[in-house]
Amino acid sequence: MTIEHPDLSTKIAEGLILRNPVMMASGTFGHGAEYACLFDLGKIGGLVTKTITRHPRAGNPPPRTVETPAGMLNAIGLTNPGIDAFIAEKIPPLTALNTACIVSIAGTSDLEFADMAARFNDLEGIAALELNISSPNMKDGGMLFGCSERAAHNVTRVVKAVSQLPIIVKLTPNVTDIAAIAAAVEEGGADGIALINTLLGMAIDIDARRPILGNITGGLSGPAIKPVALAMVWKVANRVSVPVIGMGGIATARDAIEFLVAGASAIQVGTTTFVHPFAALEVLNGIANYCKTHQIDRISDLIGNMHPPA
């Protein structure tokens, strides 16, 4: 006997339940509405916009991407139109989408994060904010917040104090103990924790003896980082009680299910979308089929439900 209609709904933050655990990761899906032509976004659980900063940013000089084994490095540099233009131009089409829309923001100080977060209090249709304290491509903020327990805790606390939206904090893997950072943001009031952002990486053209990326270093993503991400998600899920959103190299439903079993309440498909634009739908279908064939009525029964080693 198989389950016909498993319940895939999942809570990813206090006060935020998605229809299913498949989301589009920040920085890989524009501001969402542009890709409504690709597939019915009403089918996926939610999406996270490309990170918005206070002022418009041009981004880094090219080359900005380089392929690596089973993945890629990027040093885009958070190119974005700035919060004013984002709110004026991108919010209306975004909130018209039939999916949970989460806005990713990054600031250069606690105050800037808080000021930006407060701007979304009066806007309809935003499901949550994701604090990007983990970009390796932002020299004046980004990962600086995510590498210190105190800084990560403080920015979360300051944003929580002003925001009426659920706050998800996205962590960097470029730290000694990611679970300690996770515990610090939970204590700061985070409603959910997303991980991992990209791993700091580099590639060199040995003929020219020059770095390939215009920014010299970049962030590694794609299937190459999946085992690293999975271990970190497992560690963090065992440390905190708020929901964890897992990502890092997810390309297939099997990958996604691994993250769910490791303790992620939802997963995000990121870099794989660049190669397989419809991958998120295939991941979703694969998760549903897995639940059906494994007699799982509710996806929540799968989350964190890992047996001990044989």
Next chain:
Amino acid sequence: MMPAIPNFIREVAVVQHNEPIAQDIYLMRLYAPRLATACGPAQFLQILTDSGLSPFLRRPFSVLRADRTAGWLDLIYDVIGTGTARLSAARCGDSRDIIGPLGNPFDLPKSKRVLLVAGGVGLVPLAFLAWEHPDRLSDMIYLMGAATAARLPDMSALLPPDLPLYITTDDGSAGQRGLVTERIAEHAMPNHTTLLTCGPHRMMARVAAIAAELNAPCFAALENHMACGFGACVGCAVEYKTYPTEDRRYRYVCLEGPVVNAHEIVW
């Protein structure tokens, strides 16, 4: 504002032909009726050159010619890395996963003289433009540059027969010796010339500079590394000389190219 994301097609194409036509340069014919119908000159296809994770990303290719009735399209590619090496190993009957067409096409300018300035496999989109406009061939002149005769395909098989063609090689082993850009001035008609170019970056930069001296419009089909090809990764950045806001300083070859106004970008 960034332009809208194209409503591209995903099609599994079947290889009908894949043979070298010059040193390290291959011609591939794919049966892909939907893409053949939809694609235009300089638009590109993102091809998964291998089904595994190596190479990880798709590779962009421009189309040489399409037969919309028979449902095939031809590509030409230079074997320069892992992706094109995998492609060169494809056999007749093999299939490849493709998304496209992506990017904007070359428009044929109305000017009396259209100089098509090609370098290496940059010949491809300019050839497609000529194939698409048989009634305007008398307005066009095709300037083809290659490194050596060995790297020069038999152009008579790739271009419409009535298209005037001038060949240059760096070493003089075929056609005239020198750089293709040195042939522009002699073929330009003052005030009536538009230049369209595709080839190595330095060559196109030189074409743009010559066009500026001639006060002639110039459009270039750029070739950049890109991860996605449809605006999501914002990796294929090209810098513009002027821009309204900081976030528009770089634009994206996949969405606002590959054809750009050569006078507007930073070369």
